[in-house]
Amino acid sequence: MAPPVRCCVPGERLCSLEEGAAGSGTYTRHGYVCASLAGCLLKTSEDGALPVVSVVRDAESQLLPDVGAVVTCKVCSINSRFAKVHILYIGSTPLKSTFRGTIRREDIRATEKDKVEVYKSFRPGDIVLAKVISLGDMQSNYLLSTAENELGVVVAHSEAGAQMVPISWCEMQCPRTHSKELRKVARVQPEFLQT
Amino acid sequence: MAGLELLSDEGYRVDGRRAGELRKVRARMGVFAQADGSAYIEQGNTKVLAVVYGPHEMRGSRSKALHDRALVNCQYSMATFSTGERKRRPHGDRKSSEMTLHLKQTFEAAILTQLYPRSQIDIYVQVLQADGGNYCASVNAATLATIDAGIPMRDYVCASSAGFIEDTPLADLNYVEEAAGGPQVALALLPKSDQIALLEMNSRLHEDHLDQVIEAAIKACKDIYTVLDQVVREHVHEVTTLLGE
Amino acid sequence: MASVVLSEAEKVYIVHGIQEDLRVDGRGCEDYRCTEVETDVVSNTSGSARVKLGHTDILVGVKAEMGTPKLEKPDEGYLEFFVDCSANATPEFEGRGGEELGTEIVNTLYRIFSNGSSIDLKSLCINPREHCWVLYVDVLLLECGGNLFDAISIAVKAALFNTRIPKVRVLEDDEGSKEIELSDDPYDCIRLNVDNVPCIITLSKIGCRHVVDATLQEEACSLASLLLSVTNRGTLTCMKKLGKGSLDPESIFEMMETGKKVGKTLHIALQKTLEKEESLGTTRQKVGFLG
Numbered sequence: 001m002a003p004p005v006r007c008c009v010p011g012e013r014l015c016s017l018e019e020g021a022a023g024s025g026t027y028t029r030h031g032y033v034c035a036s037l038a039g040c041l042l043k044t045s046e047d048g049a050l051p052v053v054s055v056v057r058d059a060e061s062q063l064l065p066d067v068g069a070v071v072t073c074k075v076c077s078i079n080s081r082f083a084k085v086h087i088l089y090i091g092s093t094p095l096k097s098t099f100r101g102t103i104r105r106e107d108i109r110a111t112e113k114d115k116v117e118v119y120k121s122f123r124p125g126d127i128v129l130a131k132v133i134s135l136g137d138m139q140s141n142y143l144l145s146t147a148e149n150e151l152g153v154v155v156a157h158s159e160a161g162a163q164m165v166p167i168s169w170c171e172m173q174c175p176r177t178h179s180k181e182l183r184k185v186a187r188v189q190p191e192f193l194q195t
Numbered sequence: 196m197a198g199l200e201l202l203s204d205e206g207y208r209v210d211g212r213r214a215g216e217l218r219k220v221r222a223r224m225g226v227f228a229q230a231d232g233s234a235y236i237e238q239g240n241t242k243v244l245a246v247v248y249g250p251h252e253m254r255g256s257r258s259k260a261l262h263d264r265a266l267v268n269c270q271y272s273m274a275t276f277s278t279g280e281r282k283r284r285p286h287g288d289r290k291s292s293e294m295t296l297h298l299k300q301t302f303e304a305a306i307l308t309q310l311y312p313r314s315q316i317d318i319y320v321q322v323l324q325a326d327g328g329n330y331c332a333s334v335n336a337a338t339l340a341t342i343d344a345g346i347p348m349r350d351y352v353c354a355s356s357a358g359f360i361e362d363t364p365l366a367d368l369n370y371v372e373e374a375a376g377g378p379q380v381a382l383a384l385l386p387k388s389d390q391i392a393l394l395e396m397n398s399r400l401h402e403d404h405l406d407q408v409i410e411a412a413i414k415a416c417k418d419i420y421t422v423l424d425q426v427v428r429e430h431v432h433e434v435t436t437l438l439g440e
Numbered sequence: 441m442a443s444v445v446l447s448e449a450e451k452v453y454i455v456h457g458i459q460e461d462l463r464v465d466g467r468g469c470e471d472y473r474c475t476e477v478e479t480d481v482v483s484n485t486s487g488s489a490r491v492k493l494g495h496t497d498i499l500v501g502v503k504a505e506m507g508t509p510k511l512e513k514p515d516e517g518y519l520e521f522f523v524d525c526s527a528n529a530t531p532e533f534e535g536r537g538g539e540e541l542g543t544e545i546v547n548t549l550y551r552i553f554s555n556g557s558s559i560d561l562k563s564l565c566i567n568p569r570e571h572c573w574v575l576y577v578d579v580l581l582l583e584c585g586g587n588l589f590d591a592i593s594i595a596v597k598a599a600l601f602n603t604r605i606p607k608v609r610v611l612e613d614d615e616g617s618k619e620i621e622l623s624d625d626p627y628d629c630i631r632l633n634v635d636n637v638p639c640i641i642t643l644s645k646i647g648c649r650h651v652v653d654a655t656l657q658e659e660a661c662s663l664a665s666l667l668l669s670v671t672n673r674g675t676l677t678c679m680k681k682l683g684k685g686s687l688d689p690e691s692i693f694e695m696m697e698t699g700k701k702v703g704k705t706l707h708i709a710l711q712k713t714l715e716k717e718e719s720l721g722t723t724r725q726k727v728g729f730l731g
Binding site: 007009010011012013025027029034036037038039040057058064096097098099100135136137141 | 252257262307311312313342348386387432434435
């Protein structure tokens with residue numbers, strides 16, 4: 001039988017710092033771990049280390065992109081120096097309101113950075129997998145990078161309007177007109193491919 | 196003073212309450228499905244709706260973003276039919292701007308903003324019916340809405356007003372008592388840690404009486420905390436049983 | 441208007457479903473969502489109503505105040521509308537963001553009530569040329585879930601039905617100056633006759649069919665909508681086309697026929713609900729936002 005669920009509310013003292021470490025949904029004050037969300041208490045015990053005390057909610061609250069997170073975004077405009085994107089998903093969680101991001105020209109590829117042309121890597125409307133490298137400062141949005149093999153364009157539509165098939169790391173082909181277009185293509189992991 | 200007696204000889208107020216008694220509080224969380232968090236509270240005849248959106252990207256000018264914290268953005272608005280005399284503008288006048296700033300100050304003290312750098316949390320409060328204690332009911336409703344949205348908070352924020360008539364401190368003033376012009380104190384408290392987030396006093400009060408009035412306000416806040424706590428626990432319990440965890 | 445982000449595939453799905461008379465939530469093309477109407481929600485007003493149509497939430501308060509009649513209509517009272525798109529609905533309405541939508545709704549409401557037959561304005565007159573009742577109808581938009589105009593018109597009709605205007609007596613002094621005396625009894629009041637108040641029916645054209653009561657997602661797929669104001673007898677009093685697409689004349693006539701049919705059923709259902717609420721009188725349990 002499942003153990004009884006313990007509900008907690010913000011400000012409630014859960015345990016002292018000797019008994020457990022603060023996890024998500026909690027904060028520490030005066031040597032005690034206190035809850036900061038209203039939800040269920042979850043204690044995960046790891047071997048050796050202190051059990052981690054965290055509070056989980058039924059619905060996921062809005063996530064923010066963090067440095068190093070892989071995000072799915074849609075390109076909205078390009079120019080010779082960078083591409084502006086809307087961040088739609090963080091990992092596999094969809095966002096209720098989109099965030100704005102920028103992929104600079106030198107962050108598109110890992111090799112031969114000076115020979116990159118943005119027009120030959122992305123086009124407006126493409127769905128791109130990218131990684132967050134900086135939260136940005138006063139003037140800029142989130143900075144993203146596709147300088148890895150697994151990052152880049154995942155879904156793109158050709159000028160004829162059909163969804164294109166990737167043929168190499170830098171080209172995609174339209175199935176209707178058989179014309180090839182240049183993109184920085186992501187190498188999809190084998191387990192995600194449907195055969 | 197001719198006319199209405201705010202405190203009768205037997206110790207009863209205009210609406211039949213005792214000096215330290217609160218008005219009837221009824222609250223509900225999760226009123227609107229489209230917002231991140233929402234709540235509705237009724238304190239006597241004062242009815243307030245609060246809605247929370249966030250944390251999301253900064254709207255408007257990005258230069259206002261704080262590099263290490265989230266920005267708390269509030270708006271306090273009163274419906275035009277909420278007061279006895281019809282109000283012309285729901286928000287944008289001096290009183291609403293002042294209340295907006297107070298709400299912002301209160302919630303910046305309670306929300307753990309360091310967890311969401313460069314983002315914005317919106318708190319919108321709408322007063323549907325105003326019968327005294329508008330600011331306090333707004334704070335209570337906004338607390339419930341923030342908890343409903345899943346934004347981490349240090350503690351609840353409970354607010355209450357208090358006055359002083361004929362050597363007796365009164366808790367939770369209604370409109371008639373506020374309009375009488377005596378001294379009033381509005382207090383917002385984090386109950387578990389006994390920290391005061393906002394303290395505001397109007398009119399003249401002798402400093403010997405200040406302690407009593409603040410004590411009465413703190414006690415009223417703790418009473419409101421018990422009511423709000425029960426509402427939150429019921430809501431969490433209902434949601435977890437529905438999910439079958 | 442609050443916008444929703446839809447992908448191309450979702451739009452295609454919605455359009456194809458509607459061709460088969462099957463909408464995303466299972467309704468037919470002429471069905472309304474589940475509507476909740478409650479009157480007398482706010483006690484500071486002369487009349488109030490709250491309407492919850494799916495995810496759209498509207499609160500209307502009516503305040504009756506004394507004023508001077510307009511110069512061109514000296515023996516009639518008048519209505520003043522005000523729409524507040526509150527930031528609760530969407531953060532874009534913060535500050536002055538909701539004013540554009542608010543003005544559009546106010547102008548539509550004025551057009552509907554401008555013809556003399558909707559409401560008997562002569563009953564609002566106290567003293568010709570000197571005193572009359574002015575009804576300030578304030579609409580508060582709390583949540584935006586598609587089909588705003590319909591919900592607002594239902595709420596305005598319910599609030600006007602619920603309005604209680606105190607009875608006044610005009611006393612003439614010896615010098616000829618008139619004094620107005622309000623009756624002391626709070627239950628002694630005049631009620632308005634809302635039988636002829638029209639309701640707005642918005643028909644959105646999606647693909648080659650038209651739907652009644654579109655949700656936000658369906659509004660994003662529709663190119664053009666027709667706004668009809670229908671009385672309980674099926675008479676059309678006002679018509680307006682919205683949206684950036686264009687409509688051909690046959691569709692407009694088809695939509696008018698559907699609008700009249702749907703409008704009559706809507707009025708009958710609304711009248712029944714209001715009368716049932718009224719018959720419960722003081723024993724009715726007021727739910728408001730707590731239920």
